[in-house]
Amino acid sequence: MSDNEQLMELYQQLLVLRHFDEFCYDLKMKDLIMNGFHPYSGQEAVAVGVCSLLRGDDVVFSTHRPQGHSIAKGSNTRAVFCEMLGRRGGVSQGIGGPMQWIDKPHNFFCGSIVGSGLPIAAGVALAFKRQGLDSIAVCFFGDGASNTGAFHEGMNLAAIWDLPVLYICENNQYGEAMPVQEFVPVSRISQRASAYGLNGISVDGMDVEAVLNATTDAVAQLRAGNGPVFIEMITYRFRGHYGGDPEHTYRSREEIAVWRNRDPLLLARTRLLARGFSEETLDELESNVRAEMEEDMEWALEQPFPTVEQATDHVMIPLGQD
Amino acid sequence: MSDNEQLMELYQQLLVLRHFDEFCYDLKMKDLIMNGFHPYSGQEAVAVGVCSLLRGDDVVFSTHRPQGHSIAKGSNTRAVFCEMLGRRGGVSQGIGGPMQWIDKPHNFFCGSIVGSGLPIAAGVALAFKRQGLDSIAVCFFGDGASNTGAFHEGMNLAAIWDLPVLYICENNQYGEAMPVQEFVPVSRISQRASAYGLNGISVDGMDVEAVLNATTDAVAQLRAGNGPVFIEMITYRFRGHYGGDPEHTYRSREEIAVWRNRDPLLLARTRLLARGFSEETLDELESNVRAEMEEDMEWALEQPFPTVEQATDHVMIPLGQD
């Protein structure tokens, strides 16, 4: 259990992620975010809980749905807005777009090929282990990703070599329109950990404190050098797979409503209220966050687009300087 | 438990596979088999036990170590000798060689890319299921193959679609020089089945009757349409990975001796003796089999090599006839 101050900080981060995401959704609807935006709303407790335990030198690999992880890892919200919008000043200077950026100062990577991060994260962890560091690699991926060959190969490699990778499977119940029950033939994805001799656990991914607690142990174990950890976070994405997808083809309004009742922001807020914070304090916090996000967005909207020269720069290190 | 006659038949098949293999080993040492030969000696109980339960219309996918499976599935030993030697008259007319042939009349396929057979076998099973047939697909693969992405993706596909595939993992303790304990972080590879909601079992692969019993149930289940089955056969290859590999780099003479004590041929023979067969009967059977294999080999050695025209034929079906 976290103390009041800590929970308050987590709540603030949840708000940042949510409002950031909702502004992005609007930008996508206006075609200002041009494509590849995948909303994170509903899953914030995972990114916030996990990343709150990480150090700057820990490395995060994320997916096609990276904004929450990136911001929680420390990326500047203005830079992430810019990247979404394809503007200079973005984390990848606007050339990567909403699902492919690298924020080196914050040791953050993502990419749009499902499952591919697992082996690469293992490689980062190998480097840390060889160098005698206690930094760790964290790899986020989805329920759908657990059906990729890269998942299996990467997890196995990390397991046999005891590499410090924290594998976080965000089971948000769908991979695009594919319901997890139909495509993953085990009731808990964490059961897959046993194929690698690991103890997988499943955690309520809507509850930021549950995420925090489970991950605290995991991070300690990893820093102590005890091999990879696999945690399934049970969560839900509130919006469609991408901004504007045909949700009705695969899920009902009722189902969404049930999960929305367990909104991670609502859960955290209720808990803060129970611990004595006032409605006013929390409302004020939220409106401040929202205003800040709006300001960041406005700023980002004024940034220039990269030129073609900029966008085609750095394909390789020039020969002779490599 | 099988009856006397059945055990005798299985024993005969074990002898065929063993003597076939040992002749191949000699041919390899003489460079008459040119490359890619992987001895099967020691693992015969698996191929013989499993394939004895199959029908002609069942399909087998094998590996870079296919000769035992192919012969047990019905391939003509002369044709397999020819293929090993690269002669016309081989199962693939001598152009595929020791690890890549297709024996269509016997519904047998193999290939030299580790793990790749698993998805393809699932596809065959899909065809059978769609066509309402009760034929099954059988896929043999090794302990090392269980670390490939294709293993994971293929097994998952077969599981979610309840496809009639019998997955037989021949755990012969090594993948080339890699000891299974070091590369597969579970004590029983069959535990990996649980990642697909399947009940994996591990069976003594040196004991042809144990193989037979376990597989009998599996085949019945498959023909009844109850989805894939995963059996790990615990076995050992008596010879190096390929004819002439540096075995000493990864295993000891002592280890080999221990396993040789459990030679599947020896086990079957002991059991036949206990059931009243005489040494003479069994010796005579063995020398007959050996003589027959020798004759097949001699025959194969007289077959011509394919011409370049033959070897480059059938790359595609000619356009217009396709």
Next chain:
Amino acid sequence: MARMSYRDAIRETTAGELRRDESVYLIGEDVGRWGNLFGASAGLLEEFGPARICDSPISEAAMTGCAIGSALYGMRPIAEIMYIDFITIAMDQMINHGVKYHQLSNGQVRVPVVFRTQGGVGMRNSSQHSQSLENWFVNVPGLIVAMPSTPADLCGLLRSAVRSDNPVLLIEHKSLYFTRGEVPEDDYTIPFGVADIKRPGEDVTIIATSWMVLQALAAAKTLADEGISCEVIDPRTLWPLDKQALVDSVKRTKNCVVVTEAPAEGGWSGEAASVVHEQCFAELRKPVRRVCGMRTGIPYGTDLEKAVVPDAGWICDAVRELLA
């Protein structure tokens, strides 16, 4: 004749083949519930049911292997790889297995599988979702590679692909899905290895593939106003290649430009240019000009992604220079 979009042409043709032959089925990620990312199989799940419209898990290798295996035993799968960039995960199954089984069986087995995928820019999805990888497959014996540029060509080539017992890779283009064109209503097929002259002309032959055909046609239109008459040839299949059609054209025009969206080095432009050089050396006024994509990862964004691959302007410049 009906006027329809390239996307609808895919759907109609697929539906037609599904109706015609019970052994045809479609497999791919979200081809069912979603009816493909672009709607290219919308409604098919409802008509044909899940046994014939199979939503695959995110397992490109398994899906590909599954298609191959089923093709060996009587099925005629159309396997959809959502983006050609993901084919990198399916390469072993395709290249080491699917395209080799016919030869390995000495002609005894056939692998009537169609791999459908789409490449190129147009969805502003940046470098992991916009590549032009077609030439990889041209160098692989055993595989037909088709790249239709119009709804009518799509229909005819897709029908041929489904009905062929050879494995076929049919590469669509995301910038073509919502282009429209006339499509004959009969059950026609287009044979592999037959190029099409999309616009006849006299001064220069422009060889272009897929979406680049549209750029070439736009260039030809602009250049016509300048009095330059361009012949635009679309090979339609990269392998087999209708060398004769290219050669006949260039022998007449004596000038040739090859346009590909992929970068020049190691791409298909080298193949096309070589064929022309080899067979029209005497007639050519100047060497064949290649107009190709920049050697870069595709950047995000409408303007940028289009700025790094050829457009009508690039082609016009090349033609003008060539004829100067």
Next chain:
Amino acid sequence: MARMSYRDAIRETTAGELRRDESVYLIGEDVGRWGNLFGASAGLLEEFGPARICDSPISEAAMTGCAIGSALYGMRPIAEIMYIDFITIAMDQMINHGVKYHQLSNGQVRVPVVFRTQGGVGMRNSSQHSQSLENWFVNVPGLIVAMPSTPADLCGLLRSAVRSDNPVLLIEHKSLYFTRGEVPEDDYTIPFGVADIKRPGEDVTIIATSWMVLQALAAAKTLADEGISCEVIDPRTLWPLDKQALVDSVKRTKNCVVVTEAPAEGGWSGEAASVVHEQCFAELRKPVRRVCGMRTGIPYGTDLEKAVVPDAGWICDAVRELLA
């Protein structure tokens, strides 16, 4: 100068780099216990231990991803893909990730990874173990592609590869492992993009890569007896390509033959021929001749596998025809 085999050149150079730089490590299937299938890393496990000579599980995708990830954080991996045919399993990691990270990070991260593999015929292992897939990688921005043909070139290029912060694919050839040659003893490197004239000559330029260089040299010897003087040029890196060297040579000889083991269609021969045509059009007497592998899966067997790819005889015939 020391005389050594290509195989030993790999081992010695790898050992040298491992000694020179602590961040270098070797990862691959059976590179340790077995010391590679051909002995190209024999003894290294003993000298450097399992942390630096890592036997990988049969997981080409994971091994490749692992190499890439570790390269992002201070390591300099040499990742060995046992046969180039297996690279089909690693393509996503290489193509969609490893070669794109530098650009995606706007130059902030570097990916100093070397992928070593080997292709071609020579082990009589048939169609799933003998392919020549190099041109796939030439079409991929962000990657250097080297194909050394001699022990000395191997040493210099492998050193450059290990020391480069760009990703490098170095493709060896199974028919070269036991060829021998003189190797300078100093710590020299060979820059990428610099071709080597393996034999100077006047009448025709033969551009050949990898094992085909040896075939070209054998052809040149035969043809010399007939009074034909061949210049044999080995580009050594397919990308970057030393276009100037090829062009300078052809401008002198006015005749050109390109030799590749891969089939012509979609292969690198088209690229090389195009470069020569583009830049030597005026000087060329006849179009560039391509001498390439047959369009077939590689059959099993000593004679057959060699019969389907170019040898000195094919090259001699092509040169004679060209000069006729």
